[in-house]
Amino acid sequence: MSDQLVLRIPDGNVEVDMACDWFHFSMAGELLAFGRDTLVTLHAQQELSITDCRITILAPASAFFLAATTIPSRQLKQVKQALPYMVEELIADDVDTVHIAIPAKLDSNTSHVDFAVISHRVLIDWLDHLHSHGFSPSKLLIDSLCIPFASNTITLLVEGENVHLRWGQYSAMIVAVAECEWALSNLLQSQQQDNPLWVKPQIKLASSSSSDIDSAMVEELTAKFQQQYADFDIKSIVYQQTLAEVLATEAAYNETGELNVLQGGYAVKSTTAISERNWLAAASIAGIGLSAYLIISLASGWYLQTQADDIDGQAVTLYKQLFPNERRVVSPKKQMENHLRLSGVQGNTQFLALLSQTAEQLNADDSSMDLQVDQLRFESSNGDLQFQVKSKSLDQLDRLKQQLAQAGLSVDINSAVEQDNFVMGRIVVRSL
Known part of the structure; x- marks a missing residue:
């Protein structure tokens, strides 16, 4: 067990000078230091003290979609195989563009499966920014799921202009203050409809004494809810710590049933666990x-x-x-897919067909041609595949053009320039 550093990401948009709340806990759970700094400043000022710390990231719930579905199997492999198809029906995005995380342990007594969905692009941006400043997290948790939780209780935590709602071990959301009454009403109605044995939950409203505005909002909401839900048990809580510290403490030392988003291709191997197994x-x-x-x-x-x-x-x-300008390679496959989607190439069957036909002719070529392809470019607007090829003579370029034409392709040699002992040609290929 080692010291732990908890960093809270403020929102889904990564900025160079982004300031984060941070908390340094000892092995015994004592808060040694805390503050709010940019990652550059934190690394420079605390480099020696946090070198051996385990790093946990608190990410904003606004970047996630939290939900649940039903999968009969309790085999983890089968659950992971079925989950993308279930999630695809619930989200607007292409399921290949998102990362799906599930709890570390599944309840063997039910077919209920909770999950969290986040865009690969957002997650990679966070990890890239952290790694580029020397921070390699082993856990990434959702801040709203770090609100202290009790069974059959709905907790509303007021933080500035937003309210966090948590009503289950893996059930939470964040809404604007103006929408929290509507959100609570819908939540209570949904719970009552879904559970014939429903028991009225306790409603807790929480804020920090460090914010008079938040405390005043809790008092106002408490008074409203006591009138609207007179037969409910409604309580208000004022934490002496800041809300960021409350969430960080829960993230650092309450590991029961946590949902660590860093799994699958984003999982981080524990060197301690590896040493113990060896x-x-x-x-x-x-x-x-x-x-x-x-x-x-x-x-x-x-x-x-x-x-x-x-x-x-x-x-x-x-x-x-x-991609030489990429600062951090976290998951080559997912990052490559992301680049392909952004460039408009992914899913373009015309590009793949042209590339396949052209490559087939180049591979079928006899060794005397000695061609070398240096650059490749696809223009999706007009369906042209352009590539730059180095050959020994203009005659070889012409022979290549004839081979491609015989394969059913339209071929143009845009340019051919003699350089030293070779000819550099630019060829454009398109389907007939």
């Missing part, structure tokens, strides 16, 4: 002795892991070559 493996080997089968298994595992690491490294290297 120690246990070594102890087992010492107890039962070495055998030929175990040696072969370990050797095979090491080889396969090495191959996997090489492939991962090649993917990162290729991504950096294609």
Whole structure:
């Protein structure tokens, strides 16, 4: 167990000078230091004290879609396979553009599955900004799900112009102050309709003593709700800490049933856990002795892991070559898909067809041609595939043009310039 640093991201828009609330907790749970600074300032001022800290990020609930669905299977693999199809019916975005996170443990007594949805672009922007300033989080939690929770209780936490509502272990949302009465009314009505054994929940309204405006708003809302819901148990709470500190403390040390968004391709391996597993493996080997089968298994595992690491490294290297200005490569596959979507290429079957036909002719070419493709560009507006090719002579360029034409493509050589011992040509290919 080590010290913990909790950072709270203010909103979904990443800015260079974005200021974050931060809290440094000791292993024993004592708050050692806190403040509100940009990441650059925090890293410069606290570099020595936070070097070995575990980092937890509190992200704004406004960037997430929290909901639940029903999946009969309790097998984690099957749940993960079925979940995208269930989520796709509930969201407006393409399911391939979002990241879906579920609780670490599923309730074996029900088919109910809670989940959180966030855009890959937003999540990658956050992680890129954090990593570029030296912060590598192991957990990313949703701030509204860090409000202290009790069963059959609806908690409304007033924070400035917004109100956080939490009514379940993984059920929460954030609304404007002006909309909280409507949100509470709909929530109570929905709970009553969905549960024939519904018991009226306790309603808690909370604020911090550090904000007189928030406390006054809680008093006003409490008075309204006591009139509207006279038969409900309604209480108000005033925290002595700031609300950011209340949420950070809950995030740091109440890990029961938490929903860590950093899972799947965003998961961070724990070096401590790895060390413990290696120690246990070594102890087992010492107890039962070495055998030929175990040696072969370990050797095979090491080889396969090495191959996997090489492939991962090649993917990162290729991504950096294609996008040299990218500051942090978190998930090459997801970031590549994001770039392709932004550039309008993804889903363009015309581009893929042209690329496939052109590549087939280049691969079928005899070795005497010795062609080298240096650049590739697709113009989606007119369906042109342009590429720059280096050859030994103009005759070779002409032969390439004829081959592509015979494959059913319309081909133009826009330019051909002789340079030293080769010819640099620019070729445009389009479907007939």
